[in-house]
Amino acid sequence: MSTTVLTSPTETSPVARPPAGDVRLTFVRVVNSEWIKFRTLRSTIWTLAATVMVMVGIVTLFSAILASQGNGRGAPISIDVFSIAASMASLAVVVLGVLVITGEYSTGMIRSTLAAVPRRLPALWAKAVVLAVSIFVVSTFAMGISLVVMALFLGGKGLAPDLGDGQTLRILVGVPLYLTAIALLAFAIGALLRHSAGALATVLGLLLVIQNLFMIPWTPLQHISPFLPGTAGARVLMTQASLDAMGQGSVGAILSPWQGYGVLLAWVAVLLSTAAVLLRRRNA
Amino acid sequence: MIEAHGLTMRYGKKTAVDDVTFTVHPGKVTGFLGPNGAGKSTTMRLIVGLDHPTRGTVTINGRGYDQHRAPLQEVGALLDAKAVHTGRSAYNHLLAIGATHGIGKTRVQEVIEMTGLGPVAKKRVGGFSLGMGQRLGIASALLGDPHTLILDEPVNGLDPEGVVWVRNLVRFYAGEGRTVFLSSHLMSEMALTADHIIVVGRGRVLADAPVADIVARAAGTTVRVCSPQASRLVELLAGKGISITSTTPQWLEVTGSTAKAIGEVAAAAQLVLHELTPVTGSLEDAYMALTQDSVEYHSTTTGMHPDHLGADLALSSTEGAAR
Numbered sequence: 001m002s003t004t005v006l007t008s009p010t011e012t013s014p015v016a017r018p019p020a021g022d023v024r025l026t027f028v029r030v031v032n033s034e035w036i037k038f039r040t041l042r043s044t045i046w047t048l049a050a051t052v053m054v055m056v057g058i059v060t061l062f063s064a065i066l067a068s069q070g071n072g073r074g075a076p077i078s079i080d081v082f083s084i085a086a087s088m089a090s091l092a093v094v095v096l097g098v099l100v101i102t103g104e105y106s107t108g109m110i111r112s113t114l115a116a117v118p119r120r121l122p123a124l125w126a127k128a129v130v131l132a133v134s135i136f137v138v139s140t141f142a143m144g145i146s147l148v149v150m151a152l153f154l155g156g157k158g159l160a161p162d163l164g165d166g167q168t169l170r171i172l173v174g175v176p177l178y179l180t181a182i183a184l185l186a187f188a189i190g191a192l193l194r195h196s197a198g199a200l201a202t203v204l205g206l207l208l209v210i211q212n213l214f215m216i217p218w219t220p221l222q223h224i225s226p227f228l229p230g231t232a233g234a235r236v237l238m239t240q241a242s243l244d245a246m247g248q249g250s251v252g253a254i255l256s257p258w259q260g261y262g263v264l265l266a267w268v269a270v271l272l273s274t275a276a277v278l279l280r281r282r283n284a
Numbered sequence: 285m286i287e288a289h290g291l292t293m294r295y296g297k298k299t300a301v302d303d304v305t306f307t308v309h310p311g312k313v314t315g316f317l318g319p320n321g322a323g324k325s326t327t328m329r330l331i332v333g334l335d336h337p338t339r340g341t342v343t344i345n346g347r348g349y350d351q352h353r354a355p356l357q358e359v360g361a362l363l364d365a366k367a368v369h370t371g372r373s374a375y376n377h378l379l380a381i382g383a384t385h386g387i388g389k390t391r392v393q394e395v396i397e398m399t400g401l402g403p404v405a406k407k408r409v410g411g412f413s414l415g416m417g418q419r420l421g422i423a424s425a426l427l428g429d430p431h432t433l434i435l436d437e438p439v440n441g442l443d444p445e446g447v448v449w450v451r452n453l454v455r456f457y458a459g460e461g462r463t464v465f466l467s468s469h470l471m472s473e474m475a476l477t478a479d480h481i482i483v484v485g486r487g488r489v490l491a492d493a494p495v496a497d498i499v500a501r502a503a504g505t506t507v508r509v510c511s512p513q514a515s516r517l518v519e520l521l522a523g524k525g526i527s528i529t530s531t532t533p534q535w536l537e538v539t540g541s542t543a544k545a546i547g548e549v550a551a552a553a554q555l556v557l558h559e560l561t562p563v564t565g566s567l568e569d570a571y572m573a574l575t576q577d578s579v580e581y582h583s584t585t586t587g588m589h590p591d592h593l594g595a596d597l598a599l600s601s602t603e604g605a606a607r
Contacts (some may be wrong), residue, residue, distance in 0.1 A: 023385050023428065024354045033383035040376040041369065103369060110336055111367035112377075112424065116384045118333045118350035283335040 025123050034126040038100065038134065047096035048134070051179070053144040054136045058085040059146035063153035077154055079161050079168050083237040085146065086139075086175045088181045093135055094203050097186030100131050102196040114284045124279055128187060128272065135183040139176040148171075168239060170257060174236035181264050182207070185229055188271035192278060206230065219251060226252045226260075233264030285310055285463055286331060286432060290340035292324050293487075300326040302487035303340070306395045306557045309550030312432075315495075316467040323487040324467040325363065328436050331465075332361050344432055356385050356428030362435045365421035370410030374401055374420050377409060382427050395423040400446075414441030422450070432463040439473060471571040474564050485575040498570045507543045509536040510559035511550065520549050537563070567594050 038044055062081045104110040117123040147163075161168050166197045189206075190199040207230040214225040225231060235243060236257040247254050255263065286308040293301040301323040308314045316324050329335045331342050333349045344352070344359055352358040368377050378392045390395045396405045399419040404412065409420065418441045425433060433454065439447045455476060458464045468474050474481060474495075481498055483491040491498055511517050521528060526540040538546060543562045550557050 013369050021386060023357050025356075025385055029386050030384050033380045035370070036376060036380040036383055037369070040380070041371050042373065103371070107369045107371075108364060108367040109369040111364055112381055114334060115361055115367075116356055116364070116381050118355050268348070281336070283329075 025117065025122075027126065030117055030122045030126040031129055032090060032201050033116070034123070034130045038127075038130050041103070043103065044096065047092045048138050050092040051096075051135075051138060052145070054089045054092060055139070055142040055175075055176050056145050056149060057086040058088060060149050060153075063150050066159060067153040067157065077150065077159055077161060078239065079171050080239050080242055081233065082143075082146070082171050082175050083239075083242070086178055086237050087234065089139065089142070090179060090207070091204075093139075093183045094186040094207070095200065096135070097131060097183035098190040098196060098199045098203060100127055101187055101190040102194060102199050105194040106196055111284055120279050121276055124191065124276055128184060131183055131187055132180050136176050136180045139179040143175055171237055171239070174257065174261070177261065178233055178237055178264075181233060181261070181268055184268045185264070185271065188268060188275050191275035192271065205273070222251045223253070226250075226255055227263055229264050229267040232260040232267075235260030285346075286344055286465060287346075288327070288340070288342040288432075290507060291327065291330060291337050291342055292339040293330060293335060294338045296536045299487050300545070301330065301337075304484070304487070304489055306482050306489055306492055307339075308432075308463055308482075309480070310463040311458060311461045312479035313454050313464045313466060313477055315467070315481040316465060317471065317474055317481055318467075318484035318490075319469055321475040322469075322484045322575070324469075324484060325389075325436050325564065326487075328361065328363055328434055328465075328467060328485070331434060332363070334361060334363070350478050354385055354428065355477060355571075356381075356387070357430055358428075359432045359434060360430035361426035361433075362425040362438055363415070364436065365417040365440070366439065368409045368417070368420060368424075371408060373408055374412075374423070375405040375422065378423060381424055387427055391427060391429075395426045398426065399423040415443060417444060418442055419446065422518075423452075430462070432465070433457050434465045435468070436467045438466065439468070441472075448471070471568045475568075483571065483574050490533040490574045498574075506563040507538045507541060507546055508559065508561045508563050509538055509546060509557065510534055511536070511555055511557050517550060517555055518551065520553055520555075521546065534558075538539055538589070547589060 059081055062084075063077060066077050104113060113123050114120055151160050163169070163172070170273070185206075186203045189203050190196075193199040193202060206228070211225075211228060211230055214221050214228065214231075232255060235255060238246075238257070242255070288304055288306050291304040292299070296499070304323070304327060317607055318324050326335065330337050331344065332350065332355075340600065341348075349355055349359060368374075371441055372380075375392065378395065379389065382388065396402055399422050401416070401419055401423055404416055407415070412420065418438070422435070422438060425435065435450075435454070438450050438454075442450065451473075454464045454466055458479070466474075466477065478495055479494055480494050481491065482489060483498070509517065514530065514536055518528050518530075518536065521538060521541065526538060528539070529537050531537070543560050547557065547560055550560075
């Protein structure tokens with residue numbers, strides 16, 4: 001390192017060769033910057049790989065078991081397997097969503113980011129766009145592979161799901177949408193708390209722990225329960241049969257799958273707007 | 285040109301920057317000098333909008349930093365060499381920062397070469413030494429080829445070659461008519477680099493003047509006296525707006541008087557003088573004198589009398605010989 005030679009400023013004049021082109025801050029460029037940041041971190045690659053592997057792995061496992069031993073009824077594989085796969089994959093997605101923003105706070109990178117984008121909000125929105133598009137594309141890709149795997153194992157036996165079915169389509173579209181919304185939820189909470197461990201604990205608590213707490217058979221809780229982000233959002237992943245079974249004896253509101261997803265989006269919108277307001281106000 | 289007006293920043297009860305007003309002019313290197321905790325870094329963070337001032341305003345070429353179309357072309361700032369994601373390579377870091385302004389690979393490669401980061405550019409920043417981190421911070425500041433350069437403690441952790449390089453770089457930038465604002469707690473570094481100095485202590489501006497003026501302020505105000513009857517001389521000189529300190533028996537440093545006056549006093553009392561020397565102030569002395577009251581974190585084992593340097597140049601009369 002000591003052999004490194006610093007170029008004299010007069011040799012490489014900073015003025016003689018100014019940056020080419022129209023140097024100026026635009027939203028599209030901020031998105032590009034966030035995309036570079038996103039793809040140049042190992043944590044991104046690992047969490048996205050985990051998302052794909054978990055989804056494809058679970059679907060493969062279920063398909064293989066069904067192909068070897070059958071389900072006794074000769075009925076096709078339940079599309080509910082995607083619900084299980086998506087909720088497992090959501091853990092990896094949550095980690096990525098949180099780290100995308102808290103990683104900048106824990107390392108101090110956020111100060112470089114905000115110095116380059118002093119109005120701040122474009123950086124937040126650009127991060128959200130990059131995260132959402134990436135998660136959507138990657139989970140759609142994982143869904144595609146899962147369907148191919150299913151067809152390989154079960155196609156010949158007539159056990160593959162009917163893709164023309166409205167409910168099946170809803171779930172196939174629902175999985176990427178669900179994972180995208182969960183990633184944004186995690187991102188918003190990360191932006192609010194600015195601390196990796198704290199944000200992770202909060203998101204997982206909100207998605208997993210609180211849900212169990214609301215099992216307590218106390219009526220007020222039962223009325224709120226359907227509107228928790230995880231509970232509401234997951235409805236878009238479930239078959240009508242599962243939804244009906246869940247609805248048995250429930251006292252709270254019964255949301256349709258898309259209403260449930262809408263509730264999750266509303267959580268995302270509120271948390272993200274709060275994060276935006278705080279980002280503008282707080283000292284970096 | 286950076287213009288701060290009534291800039292005030294409070295964190296809870298602590299006032300980091302207290303009603304600070306100054307102008308940093310283009311075409312010269314302006315040093316921002318003060319002890320640790322004086323508010324230098326906070327002021328610089330306020331300039332680029334990382335912190336919001338409690339009161340007051342600061343503008344760069346007439347506009348708030350966030351009002352510029354190309355902030356990185358307006359101001360290149362090194363505020364904190366650790367403002368980098370440790371998991372990313374230096375090259376990718378610079379590429380991402382530049383991308384916000386449409387600054388591409390060519391310029392990224394240029395600043396990497398200028399700062400000597402070439403051999404480590406593709407390595408992850410987490411493993412960088414302090415000096416390498418500092419060079420990356422400077423590379424990042426230079427990315428937009430900015431009109432104004434703001435560097436917070438730029439020579440921290442740099443090897444001697446790097447220190448000289450930074451000095452040449454800022455001189456070169458200023459020579460091109462750009463604004464250069466440079467903080468340090470090291471007077472000696474400033475003396476070599478800056479044309480103009482703003483001294484801060486406890487969040488306030490203590491001095492804002494050309495380097496030469498600040499030196500002149502300290503020059504000739506101290507006289508070194510050696511006398512076997514030093515304590516007698518202290519008694520005679522005391523109480524006339526004169527500050528006297530003593531580091532060793534028989535030796536006095538008298539501030540607020542002249543060699544001529546002291547010599548006459550000694551002659552009148554028939555005291556023997558072995559030495560009577562006016563001490564030419566250095567920039568260091570001037571700085572110490574200015575910031576003496578404003579040092580936030582005093583070391584307790586200085587080995588010297590804390591008021592050896594005379595806090596306020598003419599007010600206190602200290603019987604140093606008695607110590």
